Amino acid sequence: MGAWGTDVFANDTAADIHSEYREYLEDRIPDAEVTRLVIESFAHLRPNDMGELRVALAAAQTQVGRLDPEVKTAALAAIDHGAGLELWADAGSPH
Numbered sequence: 001m002g003a004w005g006t007d008v009f010a011n012d013t014a015a016d017i018h019s020e021y022r023e024y025l026e027d028r029i030p031d032a033e034v035t036r037l038v039i040e041s042f043a044h045l046r047p048n049d050m051g052e053l054r055v056a057l058a059a060a061q062t063q064v065g066r067l068d069p070e071v072k073t074a075a076l077a078a079i080d081h082g083a084g085l086e087l088w089a090d091a092g093s094p095h
Contacts, residue, residue, distance in 0.1 A: 013056070017053060017060065021061070022064075051078030051079075
């Protein structure tokens, strides 16, 4: 598994996180519960892949104007540590 592009959601796991998040919102589940459910659903990820969850969830929340402060903090920490960058190493540049 890898990335097919440089977009945040351009890999299977991040795309699945995005889809699941949106589905829960469509079901009118409260924001805090949606966040908990998505994190719980992807708890099977290896510790090295948790950054991918945090960044994808933060991006999905940002798209709909519902960025949870704790998710934001976790995503920024993952970015600062370079978590998940290996996924995009072979995806190339966007030009």
